[in-house]
Amino acid sequence: MNISQLETLLTISRTLSFRKAGELLNLTQPxxxxxxxxxxxxxxxxxxxxxxxxxxxxxxxxxxEHAERILGIVEELKQKLSDLNQVPQGxxxxxxxxxxxxxILPRVLSYFQNQFPLIKTSIQSMPSSQVLASVxxxxxxxxxxxxxxxxxxxxxxxxxxxxxxxxxxPNHALAAAxxxxxxMLKDIPLILLSPDTxxxxxxxxxxxxxxxxxxxxxxxxxxxxxxxxxxxxxGAAVVSKLxxxxxxxxxxxxxxxxHELEVSHPVGVITKSGRYVxxxxxxxxxxxxxxxxxxxxxxx
Numbered sequence: 001m002n003i004s005q006l007e008t009l010l011t012i013s014r015t016l017s018f019r020k021a022g023e024l025l026n027l028t029q030p031x032x033x034x035x036x037x038x039x040x041x042x043x044x045x046x047x048x049x050x051x052x053x054x055x056x057x058x059x060x061x062x063x064x065e066h067a068e069r070i071l072g073i074v075e076e077l078k079q080k081l082s083d084l085n086q087v088p089q090g091x092x093x094x095x096x097x098x099x100x101x102x103x104i105l106p107r108v109l110s111y112f113q114n115q116f117p118l119i120k121t122s123i124q125s126m127p128s129s130q131v132l133a134s135v136x137x138x139x140x141x142x143x144x145x146x147x148x149x150x151x152x153x154x155x156x157x158x159x160x161x162x163x164x165x166x167x168x169x170p171n172h173a174l175a176a177a178x179x180x181x182x183x184m185l186k187d188i189p190l191i192l193l194s195p196d197t198x199x200x201x202x203x204x205x206x207x208x209x210x211x212x213x214x215x216x217x218x219x220x221x222x223x224x225x226x227x228x229x230x231x232x233x234x235g236a237a238v239v240s241k242l243x244x245x246x247x248x249x250x251x252x253x254x255x256x257x258x259h260e261l262e263v264s265h266p267v268g269v270i271t272k273s274g275r276y277v278x279x280x281x282x283x284x285x286x287x288x289x290x291x292x293x294x295x296x297x298x299x300x
Contacts, residue, residue, distance in 0.1 A: 089118035090280030095140030098222035099243040143270035161264040182260040189235035
């Protein structure tokens with residue numbers, strides 16, 4: 001058995017095709033078949049069902065679980081050896097919300113990539129509720145999100161605090177109001193984030209505590225979508241304060257104070273406890289945690 005065979009099996013499991021796997025690995029289809037056949041002969045088990053589409057057998061799925069662990073160990077070994085050069089380098093996968101990815105990370109990443117060009121970063125955008133889970137299961141290396149949930153499997157560090165605010169278009173009936181109570185929103189058409197986001201769970205709790213059944217006319221997956229609908233005058237919206245800095249400055253949205261929403265929510269960095277931190281992650285985390293809060297919450 002060799003590493004190339006394991007990589008071939010992993011690629012087949014993802015592409016469901018010997019031909020596509022060969023194209024990705026720069027191998028001929030007969031070479032791909034030969035590698036899998038060699039594995040099957042060595043372990044005396046059929047690992048791949050060669051019908052169309054190609055799938056792994058039950059034994060193949062068990063084999064794949066161990067193959068992924070082996071490949072992960074090999075990748076970690078390569079990174080540790082690379083770290084011996086004492087030059088921060090490598091690849092970091094960041095998991096965060098659409099709002100943070102758009103409003104905050106460009107400023108952070110532009111500085112970081114100028115300082116450390118050998119470190120490559122990629123971003124996976126997801127609902128706030130999925131950031132923690134993605135760090136736990138290893139889908140992302142570093143999560144940046146709201147620190148509302150606790151887990152013994154992760155370590156967290158606060159970067160800044162955010163709030164959720166009521167916003168309306170300049171032509172909305174509430175636009176002239178100096179402040180609004182939560183009770184006044186009972187019959188106002190509301191545009192809210194989807195139920196699996198922290199912002200929505202927070203707003204639902206406030207309404208529930210005040211025994212109010214809100215008039216929700218729209219539920220959207222990201223703050224960007226919510227803001228666009230609010231700008232069109234389709235309803236009042238509750239979104240992250242940091243996400244609306246540009247719209248408030250341009251005058252396309254107006255922020256209306258609501259006392260009951262004045263709760264600070266910590267936003268921070270999330271990493272998996274006990275995992276190996278390569279030089280790229282170590283440098284990124286050091287710089288991120290060392291940044292002053294106004295680097296994140298400064299206006300555009």
